[in-house]
Amino acid sequence: MSHDSTPHERTEALEHHLEEHGHVHHDDVDAAIVAREMAFESGDGPSPALGAKIVARAWTDPEFKARLVDDGTATLSEYTPMTVPVAVMENTPDVHHMIVCTLCSCYPGAVLGDPPAWYKSFEYRSRVVREPRAVLAEFGMALGDDVEVRVVDSTSEQRFMVLPVRPEGTEGWAPDELAALVTRNSMIGTGAPLRP
């Protein structure tokens, strides 16, 4: 696979060679892609919607929230298979977590599905550990000076997910109404949940 051909051509060549020797099969590749996209769109499998459902339950079920924060891997495995450890970082009015992987793109994919492009970008990976508030501003978010910002770098195999603060004015809301307020960014730390 020479490098002057396009990524499309290189992928085709690679798939062809692998298929020729029976290592992969065209249909399996198709199926894998469709499964991943279906899970993402439907919200059953790994997707922001699954994450939102879990956050909403944590907001309304203190016992579940305690287990979630104490042992994310075990608690999350009730919803989705855990191939690597996952920790849930609880935000409070005084502490705001932001997740990054400066070395590559580690992300809580088992829960949230594939990461957004910006999460994998050199801009985010290089700047958030050094100037988190400047990065937050680019996401249109500002925190009070009294809020402690904790930037979590996914340097081991463990992935991280943020449990955002429940928005005010949502007393008595049902979980699925609450889930609608939970944005993907709020589970990474680059945004707050929507306000009612």
Added chain:
Amino acid sequence: MSHDSTPHERTEALEHHLEEHGHVHHDDVDAAIVAREMAFESGDGPSPALGAKIVARAWTDPEFKARLVDDGTATLSEYTPMTVPVAVMENTPDVHHMIVCTLCSCYPGAVLGDPPAWYKSFEYRSRVVREPRAVLAEFGMALGDDVEVRVVDSTSEQRFMVLPVRPEGTEGWAPDELAALVTRNSMIGTGAPLRP
């Protein structure tokens, strides 16, 4: 100057714009290039030959060598105008210096003229401070384990030049015969002077 044009086209465009407003003149640019190449080829001005002449004198004139090592800038200014400080690092059978500029390409140009491409390469700049002996091997040079290698990184405005060890078997040689043994690499630290 858009970046999809070649460096040649961009240089032409830049020169044209500058000339148009009287900031540079075609002939001055030509003259500057010729002067630099002449100095380099002839060995009068900044060039490896000038460096070799200075090394040869140091090998044969202890008083000069002492001044050279003690205050390179003042002593070298007898040969060539000093626009920045220059220090001369004396090699001995026990201590071998290697010069680099990991941040850009600082080099004792007032004495040796423009640096070789390898000196400015990312390969040399990244590796010599970490694995000098491996780099030396690629230049075909091996040092005894008992020799202390000192890698000098030109991190201030001061430039550095190596005073290599005088080859054995050159007793009684005249300076210009000695100068013929002094290679450019031996004045940077990536080679030894030629043997008689």
Added chain:
Amino acid sequence: MDGVHDLGGMHGFGGIPIEEDEPLYHEPWEGRAAAITRHLMSNTTVDRFRWTIEHMPPAEYLASRYYERWLWAAEQMATEQGLLDGPREPSPERNDDPWAEPAEPPRFAAGQRVRVRNPVTPGHTRVPRYTRRHFGTVVRHSCTWPHPTESAATGRHGRPEHVYAVSLDAAAVFGPDATHTLLIDIWERDLEDAT
């Protein structure tokens, strides 16, 4: 491996490229390259996959789109696993379980002052340069997992080791303007006591 992939704290990169409702894959080949890469990863470890990407020529890495890095590594791994020459020889059953129990109890405890070591290696390391040699405090025991340097070198998980969540003052790392806290996961062997 201290390569250009180790981006934490680097200057020179611009605004965050935020895309509204972006697709999972921006072009069809991305999905296919990702699926193929995941298949190839099953014959080795994710650590070796990452280490392979780290060997991308620096300029190529920094000019690449995300899945171009996966594609580059997939080509390397397919070659390395001999899958481009002929049918696969049956590889022995894997028994390198990353969830197994570590051999030793944890050496460090929550609240302990520790220091991040400086594991310079051409091999794979998960200790980013910006954290090296800094003092921190163990926040808690994070998890246990095989050490990445071995997993990358051998393509198999070694015996799991303890991993600790360590907090660093960002001011010590990035200067007085940095008022936040950094939380990093560090394997036991990459930490030393600093009480």
Added chain:
Amino acid sequence: MDGVHDLGGMHGFGGIPIEEDEPLYHEPWEGRAAAITRHLMSNTTVDRFRWTIEHMPPAEYLASRYYERWLWAAEQMATEQGLLDGPREPSPERNDDPWAEPAEPPRFAAGQRVRVRNPVTPGHTRVPRYTRRHFGTVVRHSCTWPHPTESAATGRHGRPEHVYAVSLDAAAVFGPDATHTLLIDIWERDLEDAT
């Protein structure tokens, strides 16, 4: 500025590209770009020229040939100095002499144990990342010269400061296999006493 130009100790680069009897310039445009750049530098400082190069987009920097970096900076400086719009306004006489006497006597002495500080800044710094926060010994007073961060920011030399030759054990920086010594020049403000 901690950019990709700060290459000391980085992995990922291959064999040294040694050329036998190479020409001064590999293509005519290189000589012209160099001459033009030297002319533009006379209106500012070499520090600002270097800092300008450091702003090259990282992938472009690492894919560039040497004089392409000069060309990139020359374009920036010509624009910045307003030389592309019209004739030059007479700029005031320069009196920023880098050879002037520093204001203070040296603070550090040969043999003194010192520590390299960690001057993280988007501005121009000459303290390579691999040296940061390491302990060393002052070998001698190197020279006096204006500090590069100001010279780059203002385009004029500030008042000269003392610069010291400091030796570091490479083993502390790059691990036990490194048995050599590193000699670096560090401005007084970028050093702290560590006796």
